[in-house]
Amino acid sequence: MAGTATAPARPPGDERLGRRSPLRRLLGRPELGALIGAIVLFAFFSAVADAFRQAGSFSTVLYASSTFGIMAVGVSLLMIGGEFDLSAGVMVTTSALVAALVSYQLTLNVWAGVAVSLAVTLALGFLNGLLYVRTGLPSFIVTLATFFMLAGANLGVTKAVTGNVASDSVRDMDGFASARSLFASSVDIGGVNVSVTVFWWLAFVAVATWLLLRTRPGNWIFAVGGAADAARAVGVPVARTKIALFMGVALCAWFLGMHLLFSYATVQSGEGVGNEFYYIICAVIGGCLLTGGYGSAVGGAIGAFIFGMTNKGIVYAEWNPDWFRFFLGAMLLVATALNLVVRRRVERSG
Amino acid sequence: MSALIGLAGVGKHYGNVIALRDVSLAVDAGQVVCVLGDNGAGKSTLIKIISGLHRPDAGTYEVAGEPVAFGSPREALDRGIATVYQDLAVVPLMPVWRNFFLGAELRRSFGRLDIAAMRRTTRDELAGMGIDLRDVDQPIGTLSGGERQCVAIARAVHFGARVLVLDEPTAALGVKQAGVVLRYVARARARGLGVVFITHNPHHAYPVGDRFLVLKRGRVLADRAKDAITRDELTALMAGGAELDELAAELSGTGTGTGADAG
Amino acid sequence: MRLPRHAGRIAAAVLAAALALGGCSGSGGKKAEEKAASGGPRLKIAMVTHSGQGDTFWDIVKKGAEAAAGKDNVQLLYSADPEGGKQAQLVQTAIDQKADGIVVTLAKPDAMRDVLARAAAAKIPVVSINSGAEASAKLGAVAHFGQDETVAGEAAGRQLAKIGAKNAICVVHEQGNVGLESRCAGAKKTFGGKLQNLYVTGTDMPQVKSAITAKLQADKSIDGVLTLGAPFAPTAVDAAKDAGSKAKVATFDLNKDLIAQLESGAIWFAVDQQPYLQGYEAVDALWLLRSNGNALGGGRPVLTGPAIVTKDSAASLAAFANRGTR
Helix, strand or coil, rough: HHHHHHHHHCCCCCCHHHHCCHHHHHHCCCCCHHHHHHHHHHHHHHHHHCHCCHHHHHHHHHHHHHHHHHHHHHHHHHHCCCCCCCCHHHHHHHHHHHHHHHHHHHCCCHHHHHHHHHHHHHHHHHHHHHHHHCCCHHHHHHHHHHHHHHHHHHHHHHHHHCCCCCCCCCCCCCHHHHHHHHHCCCCEEEEEEEEHHHHHHHHHHHHHHHHHEEEEEHHHHHHHHHHHHHHHHCCHHHHHHHHHHHHHHHHHHHEEEEEEEECCCCCCCCCCCCCHHHHHHHHHHCCCCCCCCCCHHHHHHHHHHHHHHHHHHHCCCCCHHHHHHHHHHHHHHHHHHHHHHHHHHHHCCC | CCEEEEEEEEEEEECEEEEEEEEEEEECCCCCCEEEEECCHHHHHHHHHHHHHCCCCCCEEEEEEEECCCCCCCHHHHHCCEECCCCCCCCCCCCCHHHHCCCCCEEEEHHHEEEHHHHHHHHHHHHHHCHHHHCCCCCHHHHHHHHHHHHHHHHHCCCCCEEEEEECCCCCHHHHHHHHHHHHHHHHCCCCEEEEEEECCHHHHHHHHCEEEEEECCCEEEEHHHHCCCCHHHHHHHCCCCHHHHHHHHHHHCCCCCCCCCC | HHHHHHHHCCHHHHCCHHHHHHCCCHHHHHHHHHHHHCCCEEEEEEEEEEECCHHHHHHHHHHHHHHHHHHHHEEEEEEEEEHHCCCCCCCCHHHHCCCCCCEEECCCCHHHHHHHHHHHHHHCEEEEEEECHHHHHHCCEEEECCCCHHHHHHHHHHHHHHCCCCCCEEEEEECCCHHHHHHHHHHHHCCCCEECCCCCCCCCCHHHHHHHHHHHHHHCCCCEECCCCHHHHHHHHHHHHHHHCCCCCEEECCHHHHHHHHHHHCCCEECCCHHHHHHHHHHHHHHHHHHHCCCCCCCCCEEECCEEEEEEHHHHHHHHHHHHCC
């Protein structure tokens, strides 16, 4: 962590400091194993799939990665903070539905729906956090409950309000074009269409990394995940930090929800179920410790990239789709095992 | 001048279990008060009251002569009362310097952490107290138990603690490691801090203590200055004192038992 | 490094030539030889559906597509994802792969709009199948093969009334599928009696069964169950048995188990949309378009159903169903 910043602060003349070389520092980073896994996978798919090597395909892979990756940012931070959010997948749908239903039913500018959705989604994150803090139940259970409730509410409310299982199209409403350009447009780079979500994803990762390593809340996130009691004892506001982390996941869910809404104009109320596990997988592949206290936002991003690459690479490689999930699982196993081997090796030699 | 902290007639009960009854204690600057007692004597309840985790049900708690009612450890900390717990002093996976400044991080503009300054301060503070760390970036979990305790104590001292509450700092340590911590406690006293040293080991308490408070079943069994008690008397008190004497006499028919099995 | 790469290239060329001469498969680089062998260039056609994994219905669609692909010398790339956004991504991968044609289902037409525009921009013809007949032409598909879900629903409703049901449930196994909703709505229109929707999780069969059982226990007057997919009909029969209900079970779609149950009378009728035909015709239509400029349907959906299968007609279909193509 922040290896370069230490150099000037070292007192000269302590020969023992030299032993921790820059290489060792690099090897000690949580995302290293994932990075190597990503490079191996990239080389592998480039070798076996002609279509994978084209710039356009790479853009598709990046897009798929970004839709996992934006959520993986929030989920990674939460995991470093020691918690899970199983409601993350359906919360994306909830967020999109709120914006769509509010805009359409009240005939408002879609930006009003976007704002209401942000408030509602953050409130849901707050509720998750509050339930966790107040009940003392494992977050796994609390968010499992909200997962079911949200999944049910998504369908129930949509059906009650629209009479259908999908929201009405907001495509021709005021503000759609501008919202779409922010959340769901694409940018032409050298003849290749790159989805704007890719840039948002990178921005999210950069902000989260800065937050984690360079700010006080970041310090607290590591602390509440690593040893909540110790953190509380030295005055870290544990409850507030955890609630904020759940709200961070909600913020990411809101963003992805807006992307889906302004990409497709309507929202299917039943979607999103099961995606929460993909987000958790991304974080874990990226080197976040399932038990908390260790990991990085960059790792989660690399995890999402691995996931997106595997997901699309199998299609580009034109493998039999019946085996799709088998390949997916095998790739994930290889990536995580590699991650583990690297980490063990570092720990042993360090 | 009033004591740094003073408890008078303090009591605490949980439901109908009386954890602490009529305990008084005063800590002056540059004084080490040892609180001794067996398991269930009320030591941890006393710590929780001093550190601000719990409020007493009876009696008064004064800091520098002013009555206080702390709502959280943070409030106690703000008044200069820092508690160092035996097992939850640090976050093992975090680097030493992050642990050192946890909850009181140094910041520059825009909320950025002043990492260089925190690293430097951590190294200097630890070096100043006689702990020479190879690398303040190593996870604190890789340090020895004694070193970890010392980092936690150094942290409290650095952040302006005037009273240190040490919860069994030597309990899980070997002889050599315990020596490191005891030396450190002595240094803190030399700096003019008041120390509440909680332990069940009279051999650790006696060398550094100025005053000894022995608890038993939530009550004060003895409260003596160092010149009013010998190490053997202290050990005997800890071992059960008069009760054990009677028991020993009853069992063997001979004289006084000095509680050789205490430790 | 130079030698192995060179060797690899030779090996690839030899392999491709061998495969092309064998007439089964090969790469696009040997067009001349293939043209000689099959009367046209080998096409690459992607089929992207909204199927879940291991669904019999979609397997039959795929078999139809494979049959046409085999006849037409087409390399078929099949992929599927039930989630709209992910299905759109799969279509994008087909565009990236420079497919010669794309077959899509339009269960969630809004999700497919942008990516189909990109397919049009890349000059890749698109044929839609199964659901989404209304959206098909609007989204730029050159043809649509499927049944009109409302028309099929109406046929089912009439048939349901004909077998004497008065109070029936319509078991929706995939939340958010507009096609399934239209079937129930169509059936409601012609049924005459009371028809209510029951939502179940189609990927979890025990849950489907218990949900139907509970519904039948709760309302003893239910005398008809209409399932919307072939695998759910036998489950509904079991559920009715468990609940001690005399409800008559009918279903959309067909597979070989159903043929037997239709013959035995456990299931009263099936509304077949002939999925084999959808897969077959879609691939064949794209082949006709690319090789001869033909377009089928005159800009209107080509209906592959409904074909009502009852006890009487089931026997003649048994052989096909056993093969897994009906």
